[in-house]
Amino acid sequence: MAEAVVEVEGLAKRYGASTVFEGVSLRVKPGESVAIVGESGVGKSTLLNCLAGLDTWDAGEVRLCGHPLSALDDNARALLRRDRVGFVFQAFHVLPHLDVAQNVALPLLLQQRPDDTRVAEVLCAVGLGDLGARLPQQLSGGQLQRVAIARALVHRPALILADEPTGNLDPHTAEQVLSLLLAQTQQHGAALVLVTHSDHAAARTQRLLRLSANGITEH
Numbered sequence: 001m002a003e004a005v006v007e008v009e010g011l012a013k014r015y016g017a018s019t020v021f022e023g024v025s026l027r028v029k030p031g032e033s034v035a036i037v038g039e040s041g042v043g044k045s046t047l048l049n050c051l052a053g054l055d056t057w058d059a060g061e062v063r064l065c066g067h068p069l070s071a072l073d074d075n076a077r078a079l080l081r082r083d084r085v086g087f088v089f090q091a092f093h094v095l096p097h098l099d100v101a102q103n104v105a106l107p108l109l110l111q112q113r114p115d116d117t118r119v120a121e122v123l124c125a126v127g128l129g130d131l132g133a134r135l136p137q138q139l140s141g142g143q144l145q146r147v148a149i150a151r152a153l154v155h156r157p158a159l160i161l162a163d164e165p166t167g168n169l170d171p172h173t174a175e176q177v178l179s180l181l182l183a184q185t186q187q188h189g190a191a192l193v194l195v196t197h198s199d200h201a202a203a204r205t206q207r208l209l210r211l212s213a214n215g216i217t218e219h
């Protein structure tokens, strides 16, 4: 059995007396694509943040590339995330004072392996080949989303986490972006976990998981 890229066991998240979810277990292997769906507020973004070690939990464990995240300190978690994870945030988190190419280059610079050719290649792949010198404020919402996606893919991470990656895109661009995320799983063996409200996006992944307060179920 291939080692899971990410493995979750009995995860629970609470805010005070209020439980967001509990009993969440899942495994995603290299080359697998998974969509997580569920009602608004059920904790999909929270779960994604837990998978990346960006949020804490109250019971259970998350293992990323074999490492139990609760055993790592903040610094070790940040290093693991830097090397293994590409995260497409719902709110993009594009840095406003850097141009598009500089934003996309960031994961490579953090790993001290700058690669302008790779940055240009990924920008072309998301249809932003001519916009590398633009500042984020000069882009549309859909273009910003594609910058966020290019930045999440540039360092060929083992795990791609994407929170509503097609939420701001027209159907044609959404299709292109999904193809790009899925190609990364097929060609480079990355694991993709996608949070989405779109039935269409969910239908393109190999597995569909529904999150509810009592856990997560496969459909």
Ligand SMILES: Nc1ncnc2c1ncn2[C@@H]1O[C@H](COP(=O)(O)OP(=O)(O)OP(=O)(O)O)[C@@H](O)[C@H]1O
Residues within 6 Å of the ligand: 015, 020, 038, 039, 040, 041, 042, 043, 044, 045, 046, 047
């Ligand atoms: N700091 C906080 N304190 C208390 N409750 C919080 C806090 N942050 C988030 N929550 C609650 O946690 C729950 C999960 O939020 P989350 O954003 O993960 O849901 P979601 O399923 O991604 O929602 P959506 O589909 O609307 O994006 C929500 O009910 C939210 O109100």
